[in-house]
Amino acid sequence: MTVTMGLIADPGLPSELTRDLAGELPEALKSNLGEGDWEVSFRCEALSLDDHGHIPLGEIAERERRRDHWDLVVCVTDLPRCAGGSAVVADISTTHRAALASLPALAGLSVRRRLLDAVVRLAAELRQEASPSPRMRRRGLIAPVKMTGNAGKDVDASLVLVGPRGWARLLFGMVRDNRPWRMVPSLSRALAASAASAAFGVFYSSIWAMADFLSAGRLALITFFAIAAMVVWLIAYNDLWERATGRTPRAQAVLYNAATVGTVFLGVACIYAVLLVVTTLAALAVISAPYLAKSLGHTADFGNYLKLAWLSASLGTVAGALGSSFESEEAVQQATYSRRERERRARTREAEQREQEEAARDRDG
Incomplete structure (x- = not known):
């Protein structure tokens, strides 16, 4: 007997990982579940969200199974999931023969392997007569998770992460999915303002003398406060802070805010880091070693160039916080969040705004 499985993944990282797995899943399913042949089909498709920012698993599964005649449906998303105070790896609906895997909860050095193990485990749960092989049980996915009952719509049970380690893994996965390095090209105006301000350190000898006098520990502390100042400014000015509401429980808001800060x-x-490299190169190009030594009153080496670039980059970062004010809120959010997270935040805010408007009309009426 051949069992057909449909894999549907959100665009971006979920589809990149899932597409690669589709070819090796049939053999992995057969060897781990000990059943007949498996046929796996893959599709990259944006999974729809309801008004609460949740993915309607049952609705999607029934539609796709009828259309493609699949026996099982497994969806993969980069939307983080929480339930009952636990971080969710996957939701399972035996009624609809479907499961929804959340990629952030599979964070780690071997995300691809964990996703493969997760899909096999979910297939075993959906095919209730099957069970993972002992070889699979020894792998990393099983140990930190447990199965819990779930009264949510279209969900019979959830596979959740256990304890602080589980929350740490989810937080790491959320930050990774946001791809923080994208902020470098996206916040070009802030970077330009930082570079312009850091240039003063290259041309003013008073900055050279101050940098030469400061210890490495003091410079590191200045760097931390400079980065923290820009982080606070970006979050506050662009309204990135998530507030606990009826739609966003306090624990979930704390998780989202921690991911935003990270x-x-x-x-x-x-x-x-980019600013430090550019400033160091500029200092080496503009300031000759004899002139720097004359200004400092002692022999100058690369360490002196690095220290003045270090202080200049820190001063420039503080100015970059103000420069980020010229970036639009949409540009900052695109640089900070994944597409799925931006969609969740937008839907949540729209729903809250509608509720406030309805409450206002009720009061006026």
């Missing part, structure tokens, strides 16, 4: 911090750190 993403923006790493993104600004990438901008700072």
Whole structure:
């Protein structure tokens, strides 16, 4: 007997990973579940969201199974999932013979392997008579997760991460999916303002003397505060902070905010690294070693160039926070969040705004 499985993945990282797995899944399913032949079809498609920012698993599964005559449907998304105070790896609906895997919860050094294990495990749950082989049970996916009942719509059970380690894995996955390094080209105006301000450190000897006097520890502290200042400014000015509401529980809001802070911090750190390299090269090109030594009153080496670039880059980063004000809120959000996370935030805000408008009309009426 041949079992057909449909894999549907969100565009972006989910589809990139899932597309690669589709070819090896039939053999992995057969060897781990000990059943007949498997046929796996892959499709890249944006999974729809309801008004609550959730993916309607049952509705999607029924539509796709009828259209393509699949026995099982497994969806893969980069939308983080939480339920009952736990981070969700996957939701399972035996009624609709479908499952939804959340990629952020599979974060780690071997995301591809964990996704493969997750799909095999989900297939075993959907094919209730089957069970993963002992070889699969020894792998990394099984140990930190457990199966819990779930009263959510179209969901019979959830595979959740256990304990603080699970939350840490989910947070890491959310930050990774946001791809913080994209902030470097996206915040070009902030980077330009930072570079212009850092250039003052290259041309003013008072900055050279100050950098020469400061210790490496003090310079590192200045760097941290400069990056933190830009992070706070970007989050506050562009309204990136998630507030706990009826639609967003407090624990979930804390998780989203931690991911935002981590993403923006790493993104600004990438901008700072670029700025430090550029400023160091500019200092080496503009300031001759004899002239720098004369200004400092002692022999100058590469360490002196690096220290003045270090301080200049920190000063430029603070100015870059103000320069980021010229970026549109949409541009900052595109640089900070994945497409799916931007869609979730937009739908949540629209729903909250509608509720506020309805409440206002009820009061006026």
